[in-house]
Amino acid sequence: MTITSQLLQDAVDALYRLPGIGRKTALRLALHLLRQPAEATEQLTGALARLRKEARFCSRCHNLADTDLCGICQNRARDASLICVVETIRDVMAIEFTQQYTGTYHVLGGVISPLDGIGPDDLNVESLLVRCASGAIREVIMALNPTLEGDTTVFYLSRRLEGLPVKITTIARGIAIGSELEYTDDVTLARSIAGRLPYQPQQEP
Amino acid sequence: MTITSQLLQDAVDALYRLPGIGRKTALRLALHLLRQPAEATEQLTGALARLRKEARFCSRCHNLADTDLCGICQNRARDASLICVVETIRDVMAIEFTQQYTGTYHVLGGVISPLDGIGPDDLNVESLLVRCASGAIREVIMALNPTLEGDTTVFYLSRRLEGLPVKITTIARGIAIGSELEYTDDVTLARSIAGRLPYQPQQEP
Numbered sequence: 559m560t561i562t563s564q565l566l567q568d569a570v571d572a573l574y575r576l577p578g579i580g581r582k583t584a585l586r587l588a589l590h591l592l593r594q595p596a597e598a599t600e601q602l603t604g605a606l607a608r609l610r611k612e613a614r615f616c617s618r619c620h621n622l623a624d625t626d627l628c629g630i631c632q633n634r635a636r637d638a639s640l641i642c643v644v645e646t647i648r649d650v651m652a653i654e655f656t657q658q659y660t661g662t663y664h665v666l667g668g669v670i671s672p673l674d675g676i677g678p679d680d681l682n683v684e685s686l687l688v689r690c691a692s693g694a695i696r697e698v699i700m701a702l703n704p705t706l707e708g709d710t711t712v713f714y715l716s717r718r719l720e721g722l723p724v725k726i727t728t729i730a731r732g733i734a735i736g737s738e739l740e741y742t743d744d745v746t747l748a749r750s751i752a753g754r755l756p757y758q759p760q761q762e763p
Numbered sequence: 764m765t766i767t768s769q770l771l772q773d774a775v776d777a778l779y780r781l782p783g784i785g786r787k788t789a790l791r792l793a794l795h796l797l798r799q800p801a802e803a804t805e806q807l808t809g810a811l812a813r814l815r816k817e818a819r820f821c822s823r824c825h826n827l828a829d830t831d832l833c834g835i836c837q838n839r840a841r842d843a844s845l846i847c848v849v850e851t852i853r854d855v856m857a858i859e860f861t862q863q864y865t866g867t868y869h870v871l872g873g874v875i876s877p878l879d880g881i882g883p884d885d886l887n888v889e890s891l892l893v894r895c896a897s898g899a900i901r902e903v904i905m906a907l908n909p910t911l912e913g914d915t916t917v918f919y920l921s922r923r924l925e926g927l928p929v930k931i932t933t934i935a936r937g938i939a940i941g942s943e944l945e946y947t948d949d950v951t952l953a954r955s956i957a958g959r960l961p962y963q964p965q966q967e968p
Contacts, residue, residue, distance in 0.1 A: 602781075
């Protein structure tokens with residue numbers, strides 16, 4: 559395809575810069591917008607511009623927020639004495655999707671990774687310590703990814719939280735529901751045996 | 764994934780309306796823009812808004828244009844006595860990409876399709892007749908898709924162009940280069956035998 563319009567070329571170039579959008583898809587999207595009423599483009603550009611301009615991070619938990627506090631921190635029905643520490647706002651969304659967790663969150667914004675030049679000072683660690691030192695926090699659940707960096711970060715945080723009146727827990731590691739033992743990696747398998755639980759026939763799935 | 768920010772939800776909804784963009788991709792794109800500098804979003808929304816507002820269709824050939832005439836109609840190096848009739852601006856781009864055609868175009872904006880309620884009056888037919896009646900046109904090449912509707916439209920146009928001093932040709936139909944006889948549909952195969960050509964050993968590929 560050869561594009562003869564500079565306006566179209568600019569739009570395709572801008573769309574092509576998005577992750578996972580190739581040149582052909584970018585062209586298809588741009589031509590789609592041209593065929594639609596002008597309102598469709600206005601709606602899209604307006605929503606994206608508003609998101610980038612107005613969205614901020616919650617002053618308490620660093621989750622994505624429309625106002626000073628995010629919807630979860632504002633919600634009085636949530637258990638504010640429970641903090642689930644996660645890496646990114648995507649993790650918040652994934653846990654919220656389960657509809658099982660009723661506490662609050664703390665988004666670190668990453669994990670300690672010396673190879674990537676990310677140290678504790680690059681993460682939202684101090685604000686977590688301040689929250690835990692307030693005395694209003696009962697339990698901190700570490701829900702970081704089960705990687706070397708994740709485990710290192712959990713270890714670092716547990717050391718920093720020592721002496722504060724909070725219980726530290728981590729999410730359960732083990733065989734995922736629906737997966738097969740045969741194809742599970744050996745570290746997960748070994749950990750799930752070492753961390754075996756009493757059998758509970760009445761346990762909900 | 765559960766989205767707790769209305770701003771993010773609006774952006775995801777707007778992206779989700781684009782063809783081929785699912786909910787997960789929409790979320791990934793929105794979060795990507797949030798991580799990038801604000802300029803990235805401004806560049807994207809600006810390019811899309813400008814395209815939709817400023818792009819128009821060439822007053823001569825109905826190709827996409829940045830000004831009154833498209834770049835091809837403005838180009839004095841192109842043979843203005845040759846018109847290639849195509850269905851959409853995508854077809855213009857595809858033919859331009861071959862870098863073999865040096866004439867001009869005429870974008871019909873579709874083909875005659877009674878089932879879809881598209882008649883000759885919905886297409887850019889009159890402007891083609893005006894161009895051909897000017898006496899400056901030597902040849903009209905019909906480059907419509909080889910479908911029932913495409914063939915019907917070519918037949919209709921050839922009847923309307925009768926009596927005008929223009930030669931009417933169609934692009935060659937036959938077995939595509941690189942394809943296999945065995946898997947070619949019977950209509951194409953029959954046509955390519957009926958429309959056989961003298962063998963030319965020196966012919967360029």
